[in-house]
Amino acid sequence: MRALHRKLIRDLLGSAGTLVSVIAIIAIGTGSFIGLGSAQRILEASQQAYYRDYRFADFWVDVKKAPLSAVERIAEYPEISALHSRVVFDVILDLEGEVRPLTGRLISTPDQGFDHTINGICLVRGSGFSDDRNEEVILSEAFAAAHGLNIGERITLILNRKRQSFVIVGTAVSPEYVYMVRGVGDLVPDAEHFGILYVKDRYARDVLDFKDSCNQIVGRVARGGQVDVDTLLDRISRDLAPYGVIETTPRKRQASHRFLSDEITGLGVSATIMPAIFLGVAALILNILMLRLAQRQRTNIGTLKALGYSDRRLMAHFLGFGVVVGVLGGVAGMGLGVGLAYAMIGVYRTFFQFPEFLTRAQPDLLLIGMVISVVFAVFGAARGVREVLRLQPAEAMRQKPPERGGTIVLERLPWFWRMLGFRTQMAMRSVFRNRTRSVTAIVATALATAITFMALAMYDSFLYLVDYQFDMVAHSDVDIGMRDEASMPALYESRALPGVDEAEPVLGVRCDLQHGAQSRRMTVTGLSTEHRLTTPRDASGEAIQIPDEGLVLSRKLAELLDARVGDVIELTPVRGRRETRNVHVASIVKSFLGIDCYADLHYLSRIVGESLAVNSIQLAVDPVQSAALFREIKELPNAQGLSVRADAKHNIEKTLVETSVFSIGLMVIFAGVISFGSTLNNALVEIGDRIREISTLRVLGYRPGQVAGILFRQSAVTFLVGLLLAFPLGYGMVKLVAAAYDSELYRMPVIIRPVTVVLTAVLAVGFLLVAQWIVYRQIAKLDWRAGVQVKE
Amino acid sequence: MAVASDSRVASRALMRIEGAGRVFRMGEVEVPALVDADMSINAGEFVVILGPSGSGKSTLLNLIGGTDRATCGHVWHGDSDLAGMSDGELTEYRRTVVGFVFQFYNLIPTLTAYENVQVATELVANALNPTEALAMVGLGERADHFPAQLSGGEQQRVAIARALAKRPALLLADEPTGALDLPMARNVLAILQRSNREQGLTIVLITHNPAIAGIADRVIRLVSGRVAEKRVNEKPLAAADVAW
Numbered sequence A: 001m002r003a004l005h006r007k008l009i010r011d012l013l014g015s016a017g018t019l020v021s022v023i024a025i026i027a028i029g030t031g032s033f034i035g036l037g038s039a040q041r042i043l044e045a046s047q048q049a050y051y052r053d054y055r056f057a058d059f060w061v062d063v064k065k066a067p068l069s070a071v072e073r074i075a076e077y078p079e080i081s082a083l084h085s086r087v088v089f090d091v092i093l094d095l096e097g098e099v100r101p102l103t104g105r106l107i108s109t110p111d112q113g114f115d116h117t118i119n120g121i122c123l124v125r126g127s128g129f130s131d132d133r134n135e136e137v138i139l140s141e142a143f144a145a146a147h148g149l150n151i152g153e154r155i156t157l158i159l160n161r162k163r164q165s166f167v168i169v170g171t172a173v174s175p176e177y178v179y180m181v182r183g184v185g186d187l188v189p190d191a192e193h194f195g196i197l198y199v200k201d202r203y204a205r206d207v208l209d210f211k212d213s214c215n216q217i218v219g220r221v222a223r224g225g226q227v228d229v230d231t232l233l234d235r236i237s238r239d240l241a242p243y244g245v246i247e248t249t250p251r252k253r254q255a256s257h258r259f260l261s262d263e264i265t266g267l268g269v270s271a272t273i274m275p276a277i278f279l280g281v282a283a284l285i286l287n288i289l290m291l292r293l294a295q296r297q298r299t300n301i302g303t304l305k306a307l308g309y310s311d312r313r314l315m316a317h318f319l320g321f322g323v324v325v326g327v328l329g330g331v332a333g334m335g336l337g338v339g340l341a342y343a344m345i346g347v348y349r350t351f352f353q354f355p356e357f358l359t360r361a362q363p364d365l366l367l368i369g370m371v372i373s374v375v376f377a378v379f380g381a382a383r384g385v386r387e388v389l390r391l392q393p394a395e396a397m398r399q400k401p402p403e404r405g406g407t408i409v410l411e412r413l414p415w416f417w418r419m420l421g422f423r424t425q426m427a428m429r430s431v432f433r434n435r436t437r438s439v440t441a442i443v444a445t446a447l448a449t450a451i452t453f454m455a456l457a458m459y460d461s462f463l464y465l466v467d468y469q470f471d472m473v474a475h476s477d478v479d480i481g482m483r484d485e486a487s488m489p490a491l492y493e494s495r496a497l498p499g500v501d502e503a504e505p506v507l508g509v510r511c512d513l514q515h516g517a518q519s520r521r522m523t524v525t526g527l528s529t530e531h532r533l534t535t536p537r538d539a540s541g542e543a544i545q546i547p548d549e550g551l552v553l554s555r556k557l558a559e560l561l562d563a564r565v566g567d568v569i570e571l572t573p574v575r576g577r578r579e580t581r582n583v584h585v586a587s588i589v590k591s592f593l594g595i596d597c598y599a600d601l602h603y604l605s606r607i608v609g610e611s612l613a614v615n616s617i618q619l620a621v622d623p624v625q626s627a628a629l630f631r632e633i634k635e636l637p638n639a640q641g642l643s644v645r646a647d648a649k650h651n652i653e654k655t656l657v658e659t660s661v662f663s664i665g666l667m668v669i670f671a672g673v674i675s676f677g678s679t680l681n682n683a684l685v686e687i688g689d690r691i692r693e694i695s696t697l698r699v700l701g702y703r704p705g706q707v708a709g710i711l712f713r714q715s716a717v718t719f720l721v722g723l724l725l726a727f728p729l730g731y732g733m734v735k736l737v738a739a740a741y742d743s744e745l746y747r748m749p750v751i752i753r754p755v756t757v758v759l760t761a762v763l764a765v766g767f768l769l770v771a772q773w774i775v776y777r778q779i780a781k782l783d784w785r786a787g788v789q790v791k792e
Numbered sequence B: 001m002a003v004a005s006d007s008r009v010a011s012r013a014l015m016r017i018e019g020a021g022r023v024f025r026m027g028e029v030e031v032p033a034l035v036d037a038d039m040s041i042n043a044g045e046f047v048v049i050l051g052p053s054g055s056g057k058s059t060l061l062n063l064i065g066g067t068d069r070a071t072c073g074h075v076w077h078g079d080s081d082l083a084g085m086s087d088g089e090l091t092e093y094r095r096t097v098v099g100f101v102f103q104f105y106n107l108i109p110t111l112t113a114y115e116n117v118q119v120a121t122e123l124v125a126n127a128l129n130p131t132e133a134l135a136m137v138g139l140g141e142r143a144d145h146f147p148a149q150l151s152g153g154e155q156q157r158v159a160i161a162r163a164l165a166k167r168p169a170l171l172l173a174d175e176p177t178g179a180l181d182l183p184m185a186r187n188v189l190a191i192l193q194r195s196n197r198e199q200g201l202t203i204v205l206i207t208h209n210p211a212i213a214g215i216a217d218r219v220i221r222l223v224s225g226r227v228a229e230k231r232v233n234e235k236p237l238a239a240a241d242v243a244w
């Protein structure tokens, strides 16, 4: 082995502590790049394969009731490659041992070949429908698992006003419900309270009175040709108008698809931004370290040059440092990245129901991660060595004159400067003279702390969102959905249910809202005049009263329609006579989930052109009597869905806590390694630079703690500046994330609790102290007797 | 006559320094470390450059050795002027022509004595074996020791072994005995003298110690960056006879 190679290895081992901290920082940069990138790819590939293999629909059309003959005419459209009609109903499920009535979505499914239809289902357990009986059901796997339901067991549905018992013959997943939510208003899947029930097609049509007709059409458009689904849906709407088109949904607005696709897109953004931040900091720190390593080798480089080594050869030798650091960082990053990807897919498994995740290694990402790591490291090393190589050997062999000697700013305030004491003075001089190093320390602390802050603040935001939506706006304990619109008597009936303190009628009407060029089809919610169980709130958080006339829009909807208070909106109910009315916007309210439009119940009934109608009822109930209440609701012939606010809230909170612990934990650990690594690294570089000075102080009788105190003061100064910058920076990041997630599905409130600020600071100080403790150990261990004899 | 003798000297000259100067600039201040130096160094000669501390000795040696550039004047090696060389050519010159013994030894602390010599021998084709070179300076036994495990004098000898191992045409030694006691200094000087006498190695040795000047063929005295005196020693002393 060449002598220079030996030198390289020994020098590397000699600065192992510093290298480990730098390698850890690089590993986090490349690891997050590889991990997030891989997770995104895996998710996307799984989605695509699933959609392709199980023929995920391109559009959905909900009608009141359309004859199959009409469906056949639509199937003739050249743009449509496949069409499938079915019956879909939300029903109430009565599970043994479960007090609550649960909501099930019944979907009629061909007896055979159900994996080949549009939105095919993929059996997870069981063998599917048999010829033995009609009352067979295939359950969504998540629901079955949540309730411990097994093949062969029975469940009871309330079907067309009759209780009907079904045998479970299988569990399945479907591309239509990868993200198992009822609709876009839900935030997280609730496998416990919502399940899909696939039942035999013929049988379902028979019992539900849909012989030779259907209430939902799903279709796929011809690939290759550029089919505009929106135009196609307009045409289908017109053709099916006589049969009462309730809703048309292109794939891009389908709930499960949107949540999944949003996640993939969001992950793509994080996979760019997070690694960029981490790698940026890593590059800065690495640069400084390499610069110092090279500068510390100044005499050696000068000597080797004097012996006749060429600049190229020496450059190559020192780039070896960079290559080794880069490769080690890259390898560690690969390990971390693969682990991270697996962990993330593990979390996604609880959210997204796939037959399988296509967990493949992503060789190109691994390679890019490695290249990034090596390039950063080599670049840092090159910059350091170049500075020394520029010197003539005679110059290089001399000791480096102190950087920017002379007085520092603080010395111009003599009264202040004299107060500091000599160790603080030494620390201050060092901070001010090594500008790049100090700035890097500040940047690293600021970024790392800002990331911690952002992660914790996002948790606050979610908690606030849940609180706002489930406590401040919604107050009803139980909401019951009705199959057919009931009239007021239904309300009085419900008031008589056990434990009901209050009952309020709600009318939801699908309407087209149009303002200028913007339009939206959505449910307008009619609230009773005395509404107390739903209280929309304005921007300042004040509960508002729904006016007798006009609409109340949520901010996001107003934004989508480009509408302001006082503007006139064209409202067309998607049912009945479909007369377009001009209605004005009365006020705008704050909301974080979905999009909302409220109106007075009477007013809405009037403009829809019907006498007062109700299609859901909100109840405030006495919890003591809830069991009796639920028992009665199960018997209500007209009920088709039910939601219990406490359950929904609990479910969201549980899900958010679980995922937050993972993602916040991860970000805090990453940020911690960065700030810890940067502080430690700076201090170790400092020790290396000032080994003589430190040794001399030790010889003079200073204790290790006192000497470490100088370095501590130095770190503390840059730390405090970084910490101060971190909060505005972190707040900016939160704002940015909030802006990035501002979609129709949900918005993130920007809420920061004082305790979060405190916790962030405590964590940051913790990382600083751990790093300082290691510095102290290093100084205590330092062989100061040899230190004073060091010749440079 | 003067012309004739000059050209006779020139014909034997390995190095010729003409009007060379070196000014260090530190912000506003200019330090003229070497002013208008003229001299030549003949092949096979043992030259001692004598002068008090700060007189510009190391500066001159750096110009001769190609480790620094003159601010004015010429430093000729044969027909080529070091002042006009590119960095690459200077590197080549240092690699093939010069062997350096530095004032502060400048050994690589993370390499053993053997490896420190090896660093030099790996650079040239017909170098001595590092073991041999260490044996020449009497350190054959200490080959595996790191600089920190050697005394100052031993480190200096490793540095000499490193310089000799390259088989240079010109050996430049900056205060090689500065940190040594008399017996050790004699020892080091003897090694150099032997190489000069037996292999015909040209040596330029720097010292502030007039006693050492006795062993030189020729002595050049520097005072405040200027050549104050050039004198020829008709009868150079043997290294063993040096005393102070």
Ligand SMILES: Nc1ncnc2c1ncn2[C@@H]1O[C@H](COP(=O)(O)OP(=O)(O)OP(=O)(O)O)[C@@H](O)[C@H]1O
Binding pocket: A395, A398, B024, B025, B026, B031, B032, B033, B051, B052, B053, B054, B055, B056, B057, B058, B059, B060, B103, B208
């Ligand atoms: N790189 C430099 N920058 C500034 N001044 C320098 C530099 N190198 C040398 N000098 C100055 O040039 C003068 C000559 O220095 P030089 O090192 O040549 O002296 P020297 O004769 O070798 O002294 P010593 O015997 O102490 O080694 C000194 O005044 C020194 O301070």
Ligand SMILES: [Mg+2]
Binding pocket: B057, B058, B059, B103, B174
């Ligand atoms: Mg000198």
